[in-house]
Amino acid sequence: MLKFSERTKGAKRSAIRELLKYTEQPEVISFAGGLPDPATFPVDFLAKVAAEEILYNYLKSLQYTTTEGKRPLREALVRWLAEEGIKATMDEIVITNGSQQGLDLVGRVFLDPGDGVFVSLPTYLGALQAFRAYQPTLVGIPLEEDGMDLECLRRAIHEVRKRGHTPKLIYVIPDFQNPTGITWSEEKRQELLKIAEEEDLLIVEDIPYRWLRYRGEPIPTIASLDESGRVLVLLTFSKILAAGLRVGALVAPQEVVNMVVTMKQGADLCGPSLTQRLVVRFLTDYDIHNHIARLCQHYKTKLEAMLRALEEHMPEEAEWTKPDGGLFVWVKLPEPADTTKMLERALTRRVAYVPGQPFFADGSGLNTMRLSFALASREEIEEGIRRLGIVVKEELAALSLAQRG
Ligand SMILES: Cc1ncc(COP(=O)(O)O)c(C=O)c1O
Incomplete structure (x- = not known):
């Protein structure tokens, strides 16, 4: 019998990391994950200095x-x-x-x-x-x-x-x-x-x-x-x-x-x-200020694309943040929507997000979700939010039917 420490008892695997497995299918447009866009990595610079550091500065x-x-x-x-x-x-x-x-x-x-x-x-x-x-x-x-x-x-x-x-x-x-x-x-x-x-x-x-x-x-x-x-x-x-x-x-x-x-x-x-x-x-x-200015321009267009698409495709009852930076937009649906359950529906429509609940220390937030605009292209953002809009509308319709029933 393994005798794990007391400390491990409350430990939970990151729900997000577990979820990422399902969102990696190529036809899914994923707003899950919090990864930066690899297109922003200064690959040539890093390759050059890595070679120099290994060859001439290995001590x-x-x-x-x-x-x-x-x-x-x-x-x-x-x-x-x-x-x-x-x-x-x-x-x-x-x-x-x-x-x-x-x-x-x-x-x-x-x-x-x-x-x-x-x-x-x-x-x-x-x-x-x-x-x-x-x-x-x-x-x-x-x-x-x-x-x-x-x-x-x-x-x-x-x-x-x-x-x-x-x-x-x-x-x-x-x-x-x-x-x-x-x-x-x-x-x-x-x-x-x-x-x-x-x-x-x-x-x-x-x-x-x-x-x-x-x-x-x-x-x-x-x-x-x-x-x-x-x-x-x-x-x-x-x-x-x-x-x-x-x-x-x-x-x-x-x-x-x-x-x-x-x-x-x-x-x-x-x-x-x-x-x-x-x-x-x-x-x-490296010219870091210039690098960061380019990063900001890169992500800014994606954020704007996401905010525009949300405006166009989300039902009126949904709310979302309009951040000045970073990589995420946060969406809130009316209660009792459950974004964890809704994810299955979203995956069948080939769009993914992160359900919000794991981010709440008190286990609340069932009706919330996180969208990252970092990895998808602008076209994918537009199409992904269109799909998500359909999923959310279906979910809210199902909820109101259930409430009436
Ligand atoms: C708020 C916050 N803190 C810390 C981290 C950890 O990042 P890293 O360990 O890559 O520096 C992240 C990563 O997404 C984050 O969002």
Whole structure:
């Protein structure tokens, strides 16, 4: 008999990863998955620098590196973060295997069973998975158009304390959130900091989509507004360079970084040297601003195509977000629609999406779904949303029949 740890008991496989299997049939137009478009990967540049790094710099690129991550990478990140108003020194950065590892490491160094972790309803599924392994009290807080419902957050913090648990972390994705595409207002960012200070909590600010803004002006990161050292930033090159490189970073006060490094040693000794070197070259030898401008143009046309198609094909009862950036649009159907059940109908019509429920820490959100516009072409987006419109109309008609019956 296998004796798995207590920690594994609440663990669930990502419903999304399981679903992706069905959406990969060639005739299905898929808005599922959260992958960046491979057409945006700077393939020629990466091939050239990878060859150079392996041939002429193998002492560094093919050898172990430090657990903190390569020094030139952390130096380059100091400059990159300064552009976002985030003042960090090299010692306040640890390179991670994507931001997903950052989420796990944050859980590892801060969470004891029962500790309070506050997330929005909905939030990034991978964060729920990472935190759940440490058996916290996960509390979902409703997400409004401009960020979390902060009154509700305050009450939830007090409630967790009343139940004898320690509130520890608030996890947020303030720019073009996964899964909704929602961006927090500056007022709410300021207010969140105030709450974190008053209640003595840490904020985990996850910013993978920050650079994918297609309209409007950037809003300051929470970390750039913070003066008390309680914001931990997670960033990644998955969405702006290439996801398979698995390079991200955790930016935090040095004391936190030191503890994370200690824990990371046990996890993987160090991240991959070669891909860290590729990211150094990307940050120092490539015109990243131009690259990001091209990325934004690429995704902007897709987002606009999706919003236009939704307007044209969705029934009146459906609602959806109109994000200023990122990779996702979030659709809400009237209750009691069930998008998990509806997926079967969608697949027979050869269109796929991700049902929203797994993104809700409290198991709600049955009537929601996430659409990624990143991978499909504009023509596929138009056709896929047309198909989805039919599926949704059929579903709503079936529901109203059932209600009448
Ligand atoms: C909000 C958010 N955080 C973290 C990640 C993890 O990305 P990676 O590990 O590739 O950096 C993702 C990926 O989709 C994400 O959407």
